[in-house]
Amino acid sequence: MQLELIEKCKNNNRSAQLQLYKKYCDGMFCVAMRFLKNADDAEDVLQEAFIKAFQRIEQYKGDVTFGAWLKKIVVNRSIDFLKAKRNNTIALDESYMHVADTDDWNVASNVTTHQVKETMEELPENYQYVVKLFLLEGYDHSEIAEILDISETASRTRLLRGKNKLKELLKAKYYGTGS
Template sequence: MFQVDIIEQCKQNNRKAQLQLYNQYCHGMYIVAKRFLKDANDAEDVVQEAFIKAFSKLNQYKAEVTFGAWLKRIVVNKSIDFLKSKKQELVELDAVHLKVVDTTEDDKWLVEDTITLNDVKNAINNLPDKYKYVVMLYLIDGYDHQEISDILNISEVASRTQLSRGKAKLQELLTVKTYYGTRY
């Protein structure tokens, strides 16, 4: 069955088609939610809420982007809303999706070889929230500034500014400090 056919059947409340669409996307959307949320149960809840919202708003889906991209945006928004409501910290990153070194924009954005993935995770978790969300959405999820401004309800200029400051703060946090030759 083609993707368009499944979506059309879902729009008509076909439960079998909805289950098929859910099964196709639930694991990927869980991974997206897990990047933002520490607790697996919270990530599962957010994914469930995202699917409920997606199915209830399916008539608004215009196929300007893939269904997966449309659903991912809902999951990201739901994850951020959850974090804001619980004032929890951002979380674990999947090493496969990590793009900390963005050399296309800034050649000096390099870190020392001694920096580990855990160092990067901790540094991102220690960023102020206003930088943390923009850094994660841009560097990890690959959203552009227009999409980030829509997701976070900020201007594109604010997105660019917060990314720049967030990257600078991240680089500062990732700079290896030594004291008489000993890393601390």
């Protein structure tokens, strides 16, 4: 069924495009909101992402689900929007760093998921993107590297630093500074 819809979209069938839009718009809006925190901006980015997806639907080869392919477009458009809005990002060369992988994401049991997500917004932008893509969107380092146009090493470095910074912020906010 979905492959038929996609084939119809490749033939510029407006009805099929509308069906795909309706199927994915709510979920993709949530993805954009996790980055943009503003419904109007998220709606704008969502519209741009769907336009781009339909313009480039010939590039969709079916090697991932359509939702995953579309989600990558929404994430990229969200990040592009934030970069354009801030337009003062500093590129860091982190390729020389060695990073130890760690999956320790434990925080105090009294800290809620909402508090963690809220605190993520305070992370420096380059850490925030990687942490969100990894934790909230479920991307791995090779996917994050491709989305952000950084190396996998830089992705791992930023994730590790972002996680440590997030823990520091949570510790200061929700259970004092106690060393």
